[in-house]
Amino acid sequence: MPITTCIFDAYGTLFDVAAAARQAAQEPQFPQLADRWADLANSWRLKQLQYTWLRAVADAHDDFWEVTQNGLDWALEASGLDGDAVLRQRLLDLYWELQAYAEVPAMLAALKQAGLSTAILSNGSPAMLNGAVQSAGIGDVLDDVLSVESVGIFKPDARVYDLVGARFNCAREEVLFVSSNGWDAAGASGYGFVTAWVNRAGEPVDRLPWKPAHILPDLTTIPDLAKG
Numbered sequence: 001m002p003i004t005t006c007i008f009d010a011y012g013t014l015f016d017v018a019a020a021a022r023q024a025a026q027e028p029q030f031p032q033l034a035d036r037w038a039d040l041a042n043s044w045r046l047k048q049l050q051y052t053w054l055r056a057v058a059d060a061h062d063d064f065w066e067v068t069q070n071g072l073d074w075a076l077e078a079s080g081l082d083g084d085a086v087l088r089q090r091l092l093d094l095y096w097e098l099q100a101y102a103e104v105p106a107m108l109a110a111l112k113q114a115g116l117s118t119a120i121l122s123n124g125s126p127a128m129l130n131g132a133v134q135s136a137g138i139g140d141v142l143d144d145v146l147s148v149e150s151v152g153i154f155k156p157d158a159r160v161y162d163l164v165g166a167r168f169n170c171a172r173e174e175v176l177f178v179s180s181n182g183w184d185a186a187g188a189s190g191y192g193f194v195t196a197w198v199n200r201a202g203e204p205v206d207r208l209p210w211k212p213a214h215i216l217p218d219l220t221t222i223p224d225l226a227k228g
Contacts, residue, residue: 001173003194003226006111007146007164009155009179010122013198013219014104015132017045020094030087040079047071049181052123052154061152063125068095096128100136103220108141110223117168119144121161121177123154143168156187164193176226178219185212196225 011017018041024030025037033040048071055061072091076082111118119142122129126147133139144167151159164175172192179185183206185197190210197205197212198219205211214225 001171002228003116003176004174005117005119005164005168005170006176006178006222006226007119007121007193008177009181009184010120010124010129010132011098012045012180013178014100014120014138015098015136016101017041017098019099020091023094024087024090027090030090032081032084033087036079036081040075040081043075043078044071047074056154056157061154063149064123064154065125065128067123068092068128096131097135098132100138101219103218104136105138105141107219107222108138111226112141114223114227116226117143117170119146119164119167121146121155121164123148125149155184156191158191161188161191161193176222178222182206182212183208186210189213196222 008014021033021037021041021044025033048068051067051070055067069092072088073082076088081087108118120129124147126149129145129147133142133145146163146167148154148160150163153159165172173194175193176196177185177188177193178196178198179188180198180200182197182203185195186206186208187210189195189212195212196214196216199215200218
């Protein structure tokens with residue numbers, strides 16, 4: 001069955017989640033980040049994801065902005081940077097303006113030119129996602145931005161993936177789902193989507209019951225993959 005719909009995770013897939021810490025480290029008022037920003041960014045992201053999984057298992061949902069702040073607070077303390085309210089606020093402000101990866105605009109434009117539907121499916125709250133989309137200037141090459149907030153649980157719950165079929169009236173086999181998170185690509189594979197894991201860091205494949213159909217170093221070849 002041909003691909004008709006291309007769905008993208010947002011954070012880490014279209015938007016560089018390390019950009020907030022990296023940019024803050026380049027600003028003169030935060031010299032304390034110069035040699036710690038990468039570790040801070042990694043810890044922040046890991047805790048952010050872990051808290052989504054724990055909240056989903058415990059049926060204790062809260063929106064992604066709260067989870068993002070919780071993850072940052074843990075990461076700041078682990079890095080010995082807690083107590084710096086100015087730094088904390090700057091990092092949070094920058095998270096609303098994350099940079100898209102360089103290949104994203106052209107890749108999405110190529111999908112639209114090929115007549116494919118495009119959308120984001122993300123754990124992010126609607127306000128966060130809209131801010132990132134506007135900051136990256138990619139709203140005109142997306143048909144929709146779908147948030148887990150409409151179902152009140154985080155990925156990889158099947159109710160999140162259900163949002164795609166409900167919105168685009170497509171079969172699961174018509175969907176190319178793209179994520180930088182191996183667990184997300186695996187979950188979407190188990191759901192029935194055709195999946196591509198964008199493995200920028202060259203990490204091992206997760207030991208889960210399902211595997212991504214494709215493993216890519218970046219998003220450049222997504223249009224070719226979608227065309228078959």
